Amino acid sequence: MIATVTDPPFTTGLSRWACILPDHISPTAAKAYLGCSLRFYFERVACIRKATPVALHLGKAVHAALQAFHLARWRGTDDSPEAIATAFDKAFTDLERDEGPVNFDDDAEREKCRADGLRVVAAYLDSPEAMKEKPRAVEVLLKEDIPGLSVPLTGAMDLVEGSFTPVDFKSAAAKPDPGNAAFDHEIQLVSYQLLLEAATGESPPSLDLVFVVKTKTPQVIRVSSPPADAHRKHRVIALLETAVEGIVSNRYNPQPGMQCSWCQYKNECMAWLPSQRQERRVA
Ligand code: SF4
Known part of the structure; x- marks a missing residue:
């Protein structure tokens, strides 16, 4: 006997974006997708407000x-x-x-x-980090074609210093570890380098994050990392393209991990099942 398993209580279904190339990818969207594609779906495709x-x-x-x-x-x-x-x-x-x-x-x-x-x-x-000179640009929105990416890359840089260093500001509850901070934000930092190079032909001397830390006595900490070499650029482009491919393929599934502790979509996540109608044989 063949029993048909009926539609699950919640599915990602076929979103209206399915099988359609997004018109761009940003490092923020790619990081969100790669962190947990189902949470990305709840936030950015189903637009469930919390x-x-x-x-x-x-x-x-x-x-x-x-x-x-x-x-x-x-x-x-x-x-x-x-x-x-x-x-x-x-x-x-x-x-x-x-x-x-x-x-x-x-x-x-x-x-x-x-x-x-x-x-x-x-x-x-x-703090000494407060900009004393005139910045080269503030809140720079760029959209560029990048070899290896099937859609344009977009990014909004908080600040570009006179030396062409892109700077992104982060609020944090605790003092960041510099090595981990640069690694955590690699997609964003290298994307900014790719965008600046494509738009201006200039390579930034470093890729910087400035953390404003909400400790009892607030701290301001700059984390600088060297500009990306060909290997790092290739890796980040591959990560961005992985996100594009997942979105185009309508691939959204739970990715349980530490991020679940602060996820607001646990109820929707628990109700999730794959969208395909399934059939199974019952003896
Ligand atoms: S609870 Fe975890 S696995 Fe589920 S959507 Fe949220 S982050 Fe993803």
Whole structure:
């Protein structure tokens, strides 16, 4: 006897993107896909909205404040600590309105988060890392064809220094280990190098991350890594293409690991089964 197993309670199904090349790939999307393709599906294909985690909300507001500072340096406008604190507060409330709700337990947690953000931003402005000169570019969005990639590569660099060094800013709860930090962000850093080289013909002298760390006394730590050689570029292009192929093939499956501890899609993940209608023989 043949028994037909009916559709599972949740499947990734055939998304509207299935079998269609995405029109670009970004290092952020590729890293998300390679980290857990099913979570990528929930977030970016099914677009299942969840309350914003507090740490993510704080990181975005800090990022907006640093962007305001770098833009002010670039334009020669007001880059005083007061102006940047105002930019932080505006981003904090605008993000709640536009991307919220945020997972705050109560008003006290919200106020602590806001105060932490202001401390971290002030620490950056006080640090030797705060840009003194005019940057070459701020929030640079590039889209380039890269040999070996079947779709264009896109990336948004936080800052490009005068020397053509791309800099990306990260908020962190603990001091980063430099070796691990560079390895963790390899796809992003090397993608920026590929984009800069394709767009300008210039090779950056280094690929930099600046961490603003939300410890009791906030710290600002720069992690520099050397520009990628041919092997590293080839490896990153292969990783980006692996993500493109997975998306085109509609390949979304659970990839259990450490990231599950902070994943907001555990219920949907537990309900997942492969989408193909299955048949099995029952004796
Ligand atoms: S719980 Fe883990 S395996 Fe499931 S979607 Fe989230 S990150 Fe992926």
